[in-house]
């Protein structure tokens with residue numbers, strides 16, 4: 001199974017990816033914030049591809065231009081997502097690719113896949129206390145805070161952490177769309193208002209909470225897949 005976005009291809013991990021995986025996954029700023037140990041060698045990366053990343057709903061996040069893996073994204077069953085109609089979303093991306101919106105882009109497609117193709121009702125997503133980058137990703141995608149759990153034991157790292165759990169229901173997903181102008185999900189009503197502003201049908205002051213550059217907004221809205229008519 002392969003999924004595509006504007007810049008990315010999401011495809012199953014292969015053992016041959018170990019050479020590309022290791023330099024990204026040995027970085028101590030990548031695994032530990034997500035709760036796993038940095039990889040220790042190419043062979044260790046290969047073993048993790050075989051034992052962890054080869055699960056059917058885990059995808060290598062690859063650049064479309066050259067097919068090279070730059071991160072990973074997956075839907076997981078666990079204590080949090082224990083019913084048939086739910087999964088937990090997990091992700092990471094190599095440090096050279098941080099801040100380019102790659103994981104939000106990959107996540108949007110994986111959420112679409114989960115709700116539309118797999119018929120899921122709920123997708124959970126969590127981040128440990130202090131992981132502001134991951135929290136931002138979840139906020140931008142439109143996840144809603146659900147609960148906090150204290151005293152989570154991470155045996156692999158010999159740590160106890162606090163985790164925050166966010167939820168996306170199918171109903172909420174159906175209400176949202178990605179706004180390229182704002183770089184986050186917004187509800188479809190707001191998307192409509194923004195398009196009306198772009199087309200000069202309503203005044204920018206109708207949306208008091210955001211700053212609008214009408215020329216730029218118009219450019220973005222013209223090429224948007226959510227464009228009306």
Ligand SMILES: CC(C)(COP(=O)(O)OP(=O)(O)OC[C@H]1O[C@@H](n2cnc3c(N)ncnc32)[C@H](O)[C@@H]1OP(=O)(O)O)[C@@H](O)C(=O)NCCC(=O)NCCS
Pocket residue numbers: 029030031033034091092093094097098099100101102103104126127128131132133134136137
């Ligand atoms: C969390 C993570 C997946 C985000 O992926 P991404 O593709 O960089 O996501 P975005 O580009 O949307 O950036 C998210 C936020 O990270 C922060 N950020 C971006 N680039 C950064 C950088 N170079 N250094 C520090 N923070 C940065 C920004 O706050 C950004 O939010 P903003 O868009 O509102 O400014 C990535 O940072 C990562 O893999 N971290 C380590 C593993 C991890 O924490 N996984 C999640 C476990 S729950």
